[in-house]
Amino acid sequence: MRQALQEVVHRVHSEHPPHFLAVTRLTYSLMDRETRLGVLTPYASHAGYLSCHFAADPAFAAIQPLFEEAYSQMKNRRDWEKPHEQVAALGLTLLREDGVSGELNALRMHEGEASFCLSKERIVWDKQVPVR
Numbered sequence: 001m002r003q004a005l006q007e008v009v010h011r012v013h014s015e016h017p018p019h020f021l022a023v024t025r026l027t028y029s030l031m032d033r034e035t036r037l038g039v040l041t042p043y044a045s046h047a048g049y050l051s052c053h054f055a056a057d058p059a060f061a062a063i064q065p066l067f068e069e070a071y072s073q074m075k076n077r078r079d080w081e082k083p084h085e086q087v088a089a090l091g092l093t094l095l096r097e098d099g100v101s102g103e104l105n106a107l108r109m110h111e112g113e114a115s116f117c118l119s120k121e122r123i124v125w126d127k128q129v130p131v132r
Contacts, residue, residue, distance in 0.1 A: 028052070029095040030104075035059050037092070040114055049106075054114040063090060067109040074108075 028040040037060040040052040056064070070083035087107060094116075095101050105117040 027097045029097075030054075030060070031093045031095050031101075032059070032063075032090065036095075037063070040094070040116075045118070048118050049115050050118055052114045052116075054109055054112050056112075064109075066090070071108065071110040 026042070028042070030037040030040060036057055038054055038056040040050075040054055042050045042052045044051045066083060066087050070087050073083050092104050092107065093101055094104055107116045108114065
C-alpha cells in the first residue's frame with residue numbers, strides 16, 4: 001500500500017503529471033438562470049482548469065461580444081480587468097449532465113473553445129478569495 005501511494009504522489013508531482021479524466025467525461029451546460037447558452041465538452045484538464053469545446057446555443061449571441069472583448073484585451077495585455085469583471089458579473093452557472101449545478105470560476109471563451117477553473121475559490125486577477 002505504501003509503495004502504491006508513493007508512486008501516485010511521485011507521478012502527481014512529476015514534470016508530466018497524469019490527467020485525471022473523471023471530470024472530463026462529463027458535459028456541462030452553460031446556464032443563465034433557466035436559459036441554456038451552450039454546451040461545454042471537456043477534453044483536457046491541467047492545473048485545476050478544464051479545457052472544453054463550446055457549442056453555443058442561439059441565446060449565447062447576446063453576450064458573445066463580452067467574451068470576445070475579454071479575450072482581445074487579455075491577448076493584447078491591455079486593460080483586461082473590466083471585460084473580465086463584466087463576464088463574471090453575468091452570474092452564469094454550470095449544470096453538469098448528472099444534474100449537479102455550480103458556479104463558474106475564471107471562464108474564458110474564444111472561437112468555440114472555453115476553459116474554466118474547477119477550484120472552489122474564485123480567481124480574482126492575481127489573488128484567490130473563497131467563493132461565497
